[in-house]
Amino acid sequence: MKFEDDIVNTVTRIILPFITLFGLYLIIHVHLSPGGGFSGGTVVGAGFVLFSLSFGISIQEKKLSHRTSALLESYGGLWYVLLGFVALFYGYNFLTNDPVFGLGQSGSLFSSGLVILVNIGLGVKVASTIITLFDSLGGEEL
Amino acid sequence: MNLIVHLSVLAPVFFIAVSFLIPVLNHYKFEKIGLLSLIFAGWGTGSSLVLVYHVMTRGPIRYYFGSWEPPWGIEFMIGRFEVLMLLLVTLLYLLVIIYTRSFIQEEIKPKVVHWYYILLFLLEASLIGMIATNDLFNFFVFLEICAIGSVAIISVKDDRDSIEASIKYLFLNSIGSAFVLFAIGLIYMVTGHLNIPYAGESMVQAAALFPRTVNMSLVFMFLGLALKAALFPLHIWLPDAYTSAPHHSTVILAGLVGKAYIIGLVKILFKVYNIEILQSSNLLSLILFLSVLAIIIGSIFAIGQKKVKRMLAYSSVAQVGYIFLGVGLLTESGLTGGLLHIFNHALIKSLLFLAAGVIIYKTGIEDLEDFQGVGYRFPLTMIFFSLGALAMVGIPPLNGFMSKWFLAVGTLQADKPFLLGVILLSSFMNGIYYLPIIIRSFFSSGTEKVRYEWEFSRLDKKVWVPMMFIAAALIVSGIFPNIPLYFINKIVTELLVL
Amino acid sequence: MNLTNIMANFYYVAAIIFFLIGLYIMLTHPNLIKKVIGMNIIDSSIFLFFVSVGYIEGGKSPIIENPSPLTEFVNPLPSGLMLTGIVVSVSITAFALALIIRIYQEYGTINVEEIVKIRSEEE
Numbered sequence: 001m002k003f004e005d006d007i008v009n010t011v012t013r014i015i016l017p018f019i020t021l022f023g024l025y026l027i028i029h030v031h032l033s034p035g036g037g038f039s040g041g042t043v044v045g046a047g048f049v050l051f052s053l054s055f056g057i058s059i060q061e062k063k064l065s066h067r068t069s070a071l072l073e074s075y076g077g078l079w080y081v082l083l084g085f086v087a088l089f090y091g092y093n094f095l096t097n098d099p100v101f102g103l104g105q106s107g108s109l110f111s112s113g114l115v116i117l118v119n120i121g122l123g124v125k126v127a128s129t130i131i132t133l134f135d136s137l138g139g140e141e142l
Numbered sequence: 143m144n145l146i147v148h149l150s151v152l153a154p155v156f157f158i159a160v161s162f163l164i165p166v167l168n169h170y171k172f173e174k175i176g177l178l179s180l181i182f183a184g185w186g187t188g189s190s191l192v193l194v195y196h197v198m199t200r201g202p203i204r205y206y207f208g209s210w211e212p213p214w215g216i217e218f219m220i221g222r223f224e225v226l227m228l229l230l231v232t233l234l235y236l237l238v239i240i241y242t243r244s245f246i247q248e249e250i251k252p253k254v255v256h257w258y259y260i261l262l263f264l265l266e267a268s269l270i271g272m273i274a275t276n277d278l279f280n281f282f283v284f285l286e287i288c289a290i291g292s293v294a295i296i297s298v299k300d301d302r303d304s305i306e307a308s309i310k311y312l313f314l315n316s317i318g319s320a321f322v323l324f325a326i327g328l329i330y331m332v333t334g335h336l337n338i339p340y341a342g343e344s345m346v347q348a349a350a351l352f353p354r355t356v357n358m359s360l361v362f363m364f365l366g367l368a369l370k371a372a373l374f375p376l377h378i379w380l381p382d383a384y385t386s387a388p389h390h391s392t393v394i395l396a397g398l399v400g401k402a403y404i405i406g407l408v409k410i411l412f413k414v415y416n417i418e419i420l421q422s423s424n425l426l427s428l429i430l431f432l433s434v435l436a437i438i439i440g441s442i443f444a445i446g447q448k449k450v451k452r453m454l455a456y457s458s459v460a461q462v463g464y465i466f467l468g469v470g471l472l473t474e475s476g477l478t479g480g481l482l483h484i485f486n487h488a489l490i491k492s493l494l495f496l497a498a499g500v501i502i503y504k505t506g507i508e509d510l511e512d513f514q515g516v517g518y519r520f521p522l523t524m525i526f527f528s529l530g531a532l533a534m535v536g537i538p539p540l541n542g543f544m545s546k547w548f549l550a551v552g553t554l555q556a557d558k559p560f561l562l563g564v565i566l567l568s569s570f571m572n573g574i575y576y577l578p579i580i581i582r583s584f585f586s587s588g589t590e591k592v593r594y595e596w597e598f599s600r601l602d603k604k605v606w607v608p609m610m611f612i613a614a615a616l617i618v619s620g621i622f623p624n625i626p627l628y629f630i631n632k633i634v635t636e637l638l639v640l
Numbered sequence: 641m642n643l644t645n646i647m648a649n650f651y652y653v654a655a656i657i658f659f660l661i662g663l664y665i666m667l668t669h670p671n672l673i674k675k676v677i678g679m680n681i682i683d684s685s686i687f688l689f690f691v692s693v694g695y696i697e698g699g700k701s702p703i704i705e706n707p708s709p710l711t712e713f714v715n716p717l718p719s720g721l722m723l724t725g726i727v728v729s730v731s732i733t734a735f736a737l738a739l740i741i742r743i744y745q746e747y748g749t750i751n752v753e754e755i756v757k758i759r760s761e762e763e
Binding site: 286294297306309317320331 | 659747
Binding site for chain 1: 701703723727734737738741
């Protein structure tokens with residue numbers, strides 16, 4: 001099933017890139033402004049949900065299949081854990097940031113070491129979780 | 143700290159990583175997920191052994207995540223008691239996974255087998271985390287993972303009964319979590335800390351300034367965790383959940399999940415709130431009252447049951463009462479008995495459910511009436527069942543006796559001989575509902591005479607080796623109670639002095 | 641307890657009221673979907689409570705670029721904790737909805753009283 005509605009389809013077409021871009025912005029600017037992996041990931045995931053609501057689940061399945069999103073979810077989590085383990089090999093505790101990853105200039109985009117790396121993984125995880133939840137709860141019948 | 147100790151402390155992280163890894167492996171058509179799960183569970187047990195060695199030789203471990211020291215960072219505190227509980231959790235998990243591997247096709251569809259292992263490992267991570275953590279909010283996060291995991295291993299059976307039981311369990315669990323989270327918020331509001339020792343320090347002042355808020359948080363915390371641990375009037379989810387779950391899930395639910403909540407509650411009651419607050423509020427007498435009700439009414443319900451798993455479930459309600467009785471007495475041997483009973487009851491109940499599971503899988507007998515002559519067909523399994531039953535009643539060489547002994551001494555120390563009577567009465571009641579099963583299965587063979595047939599050839603090694611191991615642990619910890627007590631004594635004095 | 645005291649802390653009062661509303665819905669309403677809604681109301685009330693614990697009237701968001709000792713910052717910790725709380729709440733809601741779908745497939749209804757009736761007729 002899909003909504004055969006020109007208005008919804010056109011509006012989705014126009015605003016979807018901006019939704020996704022805003023989500024990515026939130027993820028990348030985690031250490032500089034409010035937001036972060038979770039909020040940004042939710043925005044990106046919500047964009048995908050909007051896409052499949054207006055164009056139908058079959059087209060979304062072509063772009064990002066259920067299996068792929070479930071896989072991405074796992075990779076996001078594993079990436080987080082893996083980054084945490086990096087510090088162990090330098091002799092520090094799990095998830096240590098400061099001496100292991102360089103902190104950089106405060107206020108610039110590439111700073112704060114671990115935080116941004118972790119949040120990219122988190123963003124991927126949350127976005128794919130939202131998509132997977134939507135697909136498995138109602139998507140099969142849509 | 144060297145790398146091995148680091149990795150052992152990080153067992154919850156390891157198990158969470160494992161539960162992310164299994165779907166990836168399944169995506170690439172990896173076949174031997176059962177074997178791999180066995181290896182992962184073995185890793186968990188190995189890491190607990192490393193921790194036991196480390197704690198016994200060098201004292202308690204404090205692990206700061208991200209090198210952020212408390213009160214800012216999340217801290218794991220693993221002392222002697224925690225180490226014992228971690229060993230219990232990981233060892234039982236290893237045994238249950240060995241056992242599960244031979245019965246998993248019976249109740250779980252092949253398509254979701256790998257999801258079942260994922261849920262088991264998520265649950266194990268949360269149990270280890272709840273026991274080890276020293277941070278209130280971190281405790282809450284593990285609590286929620288545990289709530290989802292424990293409901294999911296019931297609903298994975300996917301039939302009418304289990305779905306209905308699991309939604310009931312999920313709703314009550316989420317009410318419990320909400321109460322706990324509210325209590326944590328109140329504690330944070332009055333103390334400004336989430337780390338348990340720091341919150342405990344500030345609590346002394348806070349209790350003088352905001353007595354109402356502190357009392358409210360105490361009640362909320364107790365209600366939330368007592369609901370999850372199934373203390374008597376809040377136990378309504380337990381019989382359905384235990385009965386309808388797959389049998390190997392029931393072992394974990396009955397043996398470990400409720401215990402982890404009680405350990406968390408004991409730690410928070412004595413470390414965040416101090417004994418003066420507990421004594422000035424009426425909470426302890428409430429705990430005593432409810433636990434007496436739990437012991438007596440749980441036993442009465444158990445006597446009335448017709449199905450074996452339901453009877454064991456109501457017996458769990460009574461045993462939770464014992465543990466809370468030990469906590470509420472506030473004497474040294476009472477608390478020792480309560481904490482020892484956590485350990486003993488986990489072993490006994492898992493042995494009973496494992497044995498009952500074998501009987502149900504192999505013969506389909508669920509009603510207690512039909513147990514006639516089962517002892518002839520499955521002597522080994524029924525010997526294990528009887529060992530568990532006798533330990534539950536409290537027959538001396540088995541470990542159930544020791545915890546009841548300590549509880550009884552505790553009631554006398556607290557000068558409440560009435561409670562001693564309750565313990566004795568409930569031991570008789572345990573006898574009333576456990577002994578007929580033993581008698582029926584071994585001594586009433588029905589009409590014709592039947593010979594004992596040992597089931598070594600019929601039963602997979604994976605099934606009776608775990609049961610044998612737990613039975614041995616039952617006897618060893620009964621004859622040498624000093625082994626668990628060595629780990630428990632220290633925390634009892636710590637908790638009661640603070 | 642006087643009225644000004646309550647007015648100064650009306651966030652807390654609102655949180656408690658919402659908590660009780662949610663609890664009442666969860667315990668008394670027979671419809672499972674409405675029970676889930678009640679669960680979400682409880683969770684939201686706790687989020688409101690936590691966030692108002694850390695909130696200061698007129699406080700700035702705690703991103704320190706030019707630190708000056710006079711500025712008051714809102715405590716970021718409770719908000720951060722509640723982000724975790726929201727994640728947990730979302731996952732429990734999703735799980736509950738999935739279970740309700742299964743309940744509907746098995747029993748053909750999502751009304752608790754009818755489910756109890758069906759079950760008692762079966763036995």
